[in-house]
Amino acid sequence: MISKKLVASIFLVLVIMGMSMAAGTAHAQNNVTKGSVPLMTADVSKLQNISLPPASLPVITYYYGSSGAHYTITSTDWTSILTDVFDNTSIITYSFANNTTQALILLDITYTGLNPYGVEYIAALSQVGILNTTNEIKAFWLTANKSSQIPGLTNWQALNLGAYPGFSWSKTKVVPFSVSYEYAIILVVITASIFVMYFVFNRRK
Numbered sequence: 001m002i003s004k005k006l007v008a009s010i011f012l013v014l015v016i017m018g019m020s021m022a023a024g025t026a027h028a029q030n031n032v033t034k035g036s037v038p039l040m041t042a043d044v045s046k047l048q049n050i051s052l053p054p055a056s057l058p059v060i061t062y063y064y065g066s067s068g069a070h071y072t073i074t075s076t077d078w079t080s081i082l083t084d085v086f087d088n089t090s091i092i093t094y095s096f097a098n099n100t101t102q103a104l105i106l107l108d109i110t111y112t113g114l115n116p117y118g119v120e121y122i123a124a125l126s127q128v129g130i131l132n133t134t135n136e137i138k139a140f141w142l143t144a145n146k147s148s149q150i151p152g153l154t155n156w157q158a159l160n161l162g163a164y165p166g167f168s169w170s171k172t173k174v175v176p177f178s179v180s181y182e183y184a185i186i187l188v189v190i191t192a193s194i195f196v197m198y199f200v201f202n203r204r205k
Contacts, residue, residue, distance in 0.1 A: 053101065053111050056075045057075045057078040058107070059073065062125055063126055064127070077131055078106070078107075081106070085140050094159060094161060105165070108166075115167060116149055117143070117155055117164070117165040124138075124143050143155050148166070149168040149170075150163055150172075153165070
């Protein structure tokens with residue numbers, strides 16, 4: 001007959017193999033779900049060389065309505081948009097409030113123009129009207145479910161995971177639930193293996 005220790009050893013090896021495979025799956029799913037992409041050398045340099053925002057953010061004018069009415073966004077308005085929308089944790093689960101480069105949600109890395117998501121957002125503002133808190137939020141929802149520059153993520157998903165939707169090289173800072181779920185499975189497997197080994201070694205002859 002096969003000894004209990006041999007059975008337990010085989011079982012333990014199988015558990016470890018299963019854990020390794022699950023961890024690999026979780027890691028792979030993490031990359032897919034987060035939509036992360038390998039950073040090329042130029043992108044790494046670009047990311048590392050990002051400076052803090054200047055004292056004044058760019059002045060941008062958008063038009064709304066059929067009469068040619070327009071509104072000019074100033075530094076104060078950018079601060080208002082970031083506070084009312086992107087710092088609002090009832091809208092975006094990730095907190096950007098303490099991120100010094102928060103303006104990159106909408107602006108390019110030079111802080112002198114708009115990134116692709118910023119262009120979408122301003123276009124949405126032109127659909128809803130003059131700048132105020134209500135319209136800032138309306139414009140957000142008009143762009144929320146459009147594809148971001150990060151493969152596999154919408155603008156809203158990218159923001160909820162702590163990434164800048166206007167940059168393909170932006171990395172998410174929050175691990176998606178699906179990845180956490182994989183690690184929960186690993187924990188369950190470990191716990192189950194401990195119980196099985198306990199009964200194998202302590203079963204009465």
